[in-house]
Amino acid sequence: MAARIGGPVIDAVELSRDLIRRASVTPADAGAMQVLQNALEGLGFACRRMRFGDIENLYARYGNARPNLCFAGHTDVVPAGDAAAWTQEPFDATIVDDILIGRGAVDMKSAIAAFAAAAQSAIAGGRVAGSLSFLITGDEEGPAIHGTKMVVEALATEGEAIDHCVVGEPTSSVTFGDMIKIGRRGSVNVGIEVAGTQGHVAYPDRAANPLPVLVDLLSRLQARRLDDGFLGFQPSNLEITTIDVGNPTTNLIPSTGRARINIRFNPNHTGADLVRWIEGEAAKAAESFNGKIRLTPQISGEAFLTEPGPFTDVVAEAVRDAVGQAPELSTSGGTSDARFIRALCPVVELGLVGTTMHSVDERAPVAEIRQLQTVYERLIERYFAAFAG
Template identity: 45%
Template sequence: MTPQLATAIDTNTDPVSLTADLVRCQSVTPTEGGALQLLESLLSTHGFDCTRVDRNGISNLCAVWGGGNNGRTFGYNGHTDVVPIGNPEDWTCDPFGAEIRNGVLYGRGATDMKSSVAAFATAAIDFVEASPPDGRLILAITGAEETASPDGTPAILDWMAAQGLKADHFLVGEPTSLKTIGDAIKIGRRGAVTVYLTVTGVQGHSGYPEKAVNPLPALVELLHVFEADTLDEGTDNFAPSTIVITTVDTGNPAHNIIPAECKATVNIRFNDTWTSREILDWVAARANHIAEDFGVTISSTHRLSGECFFTPPGGFSTLIQNAVRQETGMTPALTTLGGISDARHLVNHCPVVEAGLTGESLHKVDEHVAVDEIHTLKAIYIRILHDYFNRPSL
């Protein structure tokens, strides 16, 4: 942070303490665990108008600073829910203890993404109190990002629409850096769809295979086709699409029975070459061909996690790149790597960029974040806010 900006913004609110307090909240998705209550209490104390936007048992928080229609509206989106810890005996520390060892804070959610929420909340507090901007800040925090619930961030957006609230730009605080903080930000994500396949034949005795129709060879061949085929070679903005086999199941307890049915699940990550409908048609065409060849029936259902989306580089992404460079000395690459995020819900609302910590330990045992990274991320967020509200245009 430059001396001029450091003087203008009094950074008294500690993001590390807030991160630790959030990690101690056992908010395993979709349990709220007290994390949103903690944020609501803190932000309300500092002049933010906080509203719980809970829907169908899912907890969400929308905190707004500023009013009227003057100036820009900056939105931040994050989540306080975390994935399960797995086997607690595999951890070298209390998963919800927020222990700090050798400058590293440990605990579930330390990386994904309670540090980012803490960094932005404290940055926003310090920023509006030191130099109140001509505009509005919105913090849209969900308690159910990890479940991909339609009652998480989409519920907040529905509430905002009902209130006449609209952000001009949204920053999502997911871990985006690859090896060191500031080396990458995201301006898009591949789409994701999971396909659940069922192959049905005719059950029979394994000693008389001619009297049965074994569905397993058909399933094996179909999965081989999926593995051998190439969806695409990638595009200017995205890596190649991928199809991954995640389960194969027969549920057959007997050694001498040809099963009537077997199942498999595949997860497909697709780039901007495809829509989910086109991907499903691609799967169906191959399944139909195999079914005809093997004399079986192949049916499927699917779960769409999100379509591929992309925010073209522009003024907002450049502003964030410049802020990161000022604080870290490096210009982050614009990437579309990784899985899905709640940015997919926001992209139709306004331009979206994702910028956050390194993600080396997210969802792992002994998830952790360097304390220095939390401070750096807060500094980046303060500079983003400063530059956003102090430039005539983007």
């Protein structure tokens, strides 16, 4: 039997525009979360705000039974940058030649709106044989400390059951539906500070030059081939992202040298193992040095893989239904909040073409937003057919 919906009909494009008009640059919410909450409450979702620090988060659920299919995403966006470089105002959500232009059009307010519209269709058609939920944060583009990570921890503590999750990140590569993400590499940043003793270059015995030690350590780290890849993942890579000395003088041995590295790693490693390796190399580089090396590691996410199986099949077949061909199952790209959600359940990422995310004139064709809604509708239908009962 079809469910009765009391709120106004959700149009995916118009809801996208309403969300874009809220300039929710991290950590500001600017009313974006309330726009979504109003739409979901009109469908009968029980909405719960989960505020941590300055960040607004939302967990909304329709139904109490299992399985619970969750959609995860974020309403926060990166700054517009030079607004004068845009052909349209970044937060006006203007449609030009059937293309929606605005910050967040691709990453990822349109995906949120598309799934809300798809949920409306599923509820009205009586196709929710379990529960649908939304896990939405305002802290994905920022430090990601008070967002999805804390919501996931709170839900896990409460025993909230989420069986599978779809994240609406812009995963399509060149054409809509050509790629979904079933895993991501992990990421660890390490700041390196080598502190010695400042002195005159003519009297090196009176100083302790930190730079040869820093160079030696970076050379040790660069010399190791981390791996050759892992089950669909590209090889892990270590990149030196900055070296800073700040010495404008030609005859001065500096007191301090600093560098920063980033490692993107596949499931051959854990962040903790890589940090321990770097600490060991730092100890070797510091031998016989009359100074100190200080490391400041930050593991922003572990590598994960949702192995191909019934859930990835459901997602891939939903894409095939809408675009006529199966997507590539990929583990490429940077990190996303899927790294936190994987602690609750299997997770797959599926969204629009990501070529203009974070750029000037970020944009999404209206036709592709509606096509994404169709994919999500088919995904919901196929999901409950496969996992309910």
